[in-house]
Amino acid sequence: MSHFRAEADLLLAAHPYVDADPSDIVELLQAATLREIPPATVLCRQGEVADELYFLLRGTVAVVKRDPEGLDRPIGEVHAPTLIGQMAIIDRARRTASVLTASTVLVAAMAWPTFHALVREPGSRGLALRRLLLSSLTRQLVAGTARLRALLAAGAHPDPQSGLELRDEMMRASGLLEGWTDDLQRAEPGADTQPLPRDLRLA
Amino acid sequence: MRSDPVESARFYLHGLASLFGRRLVAEADLVWVLRRSPPVDYAAGQVVFRQGELAESAILVVHGELVASVSTPDGERVVGAAGAWDVVGETGLYAPDQPRSATVRATRDSTALLITHQLLAEGRSNPVIGAIEYHLLHTITRRIRNTNQALETAWSELESRLGARPPGEEPTSLVRALTEGTSA
Numbered sequence: 476m477s478h479f480r481a482e483a484d485l486l487l488a489a490h491p492y493v494d495a496d497p498s499d500i501v502e503l504l505q506a507a508t509l510r511e512i513p514p515a516t517v518l519c520r521q522g523e524v525a526d527e528l529y530f531l532l533r534g535t536v537a538v539v540k541r542d543p544e545g546l547d548r549p550i551g552e553v554h555a556p557t558l559i560g561q562m563a564i565i566d567r568a569r570r571t572a573s574v575l576t577a578s579t580v581l582v583a584a585m586a587w588p589t590f591h592a593l594v595r596e597p598g599s600r601g602l603a604l605r606r607l608l609l610s611s612l613t614r615q616l617v618a619g620t621a622r623l624r625a626l627l628a629a630g631a632h633p634d635p636q637s638g639l640e641l642r643d644e645m646m647r648a649s650g651l652l653e654g655w656t657d658d659l660q661r662a663e664p665g666a667d668t669q670p671l672p673r674d675l676r677l678a
Numbered sequence: 679m680r681s682d683p684v685e686s687a688r689f690y691l692h693g694l695a696s697l698f699g700r701r702l703v704a705e706a707d708l709v710w711v712l713r714r715s716p717p718v719d720y721a722a723g724q725v726v727f728r729q730g731e732l733a734e735s736a737i738l739v740v741h742g743e744l745v746a747s748v749s750t751p752d753g754e755r756v757v758g759a760a761g762a763w764d765v766v767g768e769t770g771l772y773a774p775d776q777p778r779s780a781t782v783r784a785t786r787d788s789t790a791l792l793i794t795h796q797l798l799a800e801g802r803s804n805p806v807i808g809a810i811e812y813h814l815l816h817t818i819t820r821r822i823r824n825t826n827q828a829l830e831t832a833w834s835e836l837e838s839r840l841g842a843r844p845p846g847e848e849p850t851s852l853v854r855a856l857t858e859g860t861s862a
Contacts, residue, residue: 543830612815613771615822
């Protein structure tokens with residue numbers, strides 16, 4: 476039972492007001508499939524129907540989001556510990572961004588049937604899962620809305636010179652809102668984080 | 679004749695919990711929630727909470743209608759409405775240090791349940807609380823999707839104001855990796 480305890484503690488520390496027992500988070504992680512994934516591997520692709528929820532336990536991933544015109548824009552990096560892909564697994568929608576490993580990562584991937592059973596479970600595992608998700612969704616709603624408000628204020632009278640930057644900012648706000656990136660994450664990337672291509676403009 | 683607010687709330691929670699658990703919920707679990715969070719009546723025009731106040735609870739509308747508005751330099755602007763089965767102010771549960779982003783008032787006589795973090799903490803083993811949390815998950819997800827849809831609309835408006843994408847802005851090598859790389 477001590478396996479995953481450190482990861483459970485970190486996940487709880489990163490999600491305030493969850494009020495769950497670390498041992499329940501451990502049980503959630505044990506209900507998922509553990510995968511160590513090398514750098515530059517696609518974790519999920521935009522447009523796919525979601526069939527897994529990811530607990531990013533170690534490492535860093537990069538997020539790319541396709542804008543309404545069809546151009547893929549890098550919108551940020553996400554460091555462990557965090558949840559990835561929570562919205563699409565809740566409403567069974569298509570992924571709204573693609574995720575690529577930027578380092579060797581350790582993820583616990585929870586398959587849809589397991590997720591579906593656990594999230595409706597009245598016991599402590601279900602409670603822990605629902606509250607982790609609620610904390611994560613609330614944070615992305617608050618952060619994304621704040622970013623959008625700032626953008627609306629700044630972009631009320633855009634000029635052609637600032638248009639490109641505004642487009643990037645809009646996609647980053649969208650990524651924040653959808654939970655792909657997180658303004659609150661300030662963790663330093665791990666030592667094995669791969670330098671990303673030079674032509675990337677990451678957040 | 680106005681319906682009994684407690685009976686309305688009981689009916690509401692019973693439906694929510696039965697859908698969540700796919701079986702009838704125990705009467706004792708319903709009674710526990712209604713005792714901890716008695717239904718609150720709001721008269722038409724009454725303010726439920728004000729923009730800028732610290733958020734401490736979510737409001738589950740049992741019946742009636744609430745309208746949210748924000749203060750702008752041009753005056754009050756209505757930004758949304760909530761009816762039966764809707765939730766407002768849900769960020770107060772998991773981000774209680776954030777101020778309310780809008781003022782919410784009843785537009786007609788309404789009944790609501792106040793969901794506080796304390797209620798969730800004390801009701802850990804109550805399936806009715808689980809049902810409320812499950813309802814909140816879908817409510818917040820839907821709200822985020824709606825907001826993002828508004829962002830896409832804003833994008834289209836931006837495109838029409840600024841013109842086409844600047845030349846030379848092509849997919850990056852990360853994007854190429856995404857389209858050609860291996861899947862986990």
